Amino acid sequence: MECDKIKSQLEDFLLGELEQLEPAYRAHIADCPQCSKKVSHWKAFESGLRNFSAPPPPPELAEEIILSVEARIENESQKAQAVLSFWPKMAWAAAAAFLIAMGGTWMLREKPQIVAAKIEKAGREVVFEGNFKGVAEVALVGDFNRWKSSNHLLKKLDGEKWRIKVLFPPGHYQYQFLVDGKVWMTDENNPIKISDGFGGFNSGIRI
Amino acid sequence: MSRQVSFALVEKSTKKAEFGEIVGEYSGYVYSLAYKILGNKEDARDASQETFYKVHKNLEHYDSDRPFKNWIGVIAVNASKDLYRKKKRYAGSAEELAPDLVSDRGEVAQGIENQLFAEELLKTLGYDFRVVLVLFYMEGKSIAEISKFLDISEALVKVRLHRAKKLVFSGFSEN
DSSP states (O other): OHHHHHHHHHHHHHTTTTTOOOOHHHHHHOOHHHHHHHHHHHHHHHHHHHTTOOOOOOHHHHHHHHHHHHHHHHHHHHHHHHHHHHHHHHHHHHHHHHHHHHHGGGGOOOBOOOOOOOOOOSSSSEEEEOHHHHOOOOOEEEGGTTTOOTSBOOOSSSTTTEEEEEESSSSSSEEEEETTTTEEEOOTTTTOEESSSSSOOEEEOOO | HHHHHHHHHHHHHHHHHHHHHHHHHHHHHHHHHHHHHOOSHHOOOOOHHHHHHHHHHHGGGTTTOOOHHHHHHHHHHHHHHHHHHHEEEEEEEOHHHHHSSSSSSSSHHHHHHHHHHHHHHHHHOOHHHHHIIIIISSOOHHHHHHHHHHTOHHHHHHHHHHHHHHHHHHHHHHO
């Protein structure tokens, strides 16, 4: 049997079960040095994989992991509290000052409004949709994205509608919208409000 | 009031103890799996830390219908994938493996040689091919199990496995 002829078939057989090779193929391998070499390489490779043992972990690994995880969580919790307490107060203080400065004409401009978050029947997919007029950016920010304002940016649809769809694992989550990177807004139509511990509230959702 | 506070403290320290136990029991497994996928100790260490951070964050979402080891294993595979994508390379070399395996007499047994051979060949493969070979051969997982681990269809697992094997095989010289 010619080597070239059976090459591709040989591969497929080899990559299945060597034991199931037809006698004709086995005979060829026995006679052909090239194919024989390839077969023994393959056997060595498979054997190397099956019997692979990783080096043992460093003895301090477990302790190192525990300490680093705890430190990270502590760090995040401090950051989240700092963000939550700082921005809403700053934003409303700025808004109040602006109001006064404008002599109340700001009241005539339409406030951003949010339509309530819709929960799809798929159970874990949540669509957040709202009307935000005259804004450049709307971000969904919450504990699920570590209060990072760039992970879940809403997409602008036509007119003033902004929208994002998020897939959540089961659990409880807190969120707010961050508009133009400056103004924090809870979901006014979501009755679930969770105290942030600093006199403000986050909107809550449960999947 | 003080009763509530002490309950919170007890719960916190129980959770802390529980997490410590989990790390103690599974850090070896996670490290070994990450090493097999990433190919070097430093990355295995990083991936292990990332894995247990995610474990801690998601512990309350663990569905007890599923074996805990599998749940952690999936997190470890994903953490390894993220790290690989970040670094876009397999660091490390066969020398990392060899010192632990060479016998006192300085002889390298056939088994060790095969392992080094396999490790070198794995390095030539992209992530998707490498990870199916690791899960199939090194971890002894079935197609169905790999499909769950990687969250891809069984058909795709088979395709990747077959292509990975073909790639390796076609790389063998005939001399």
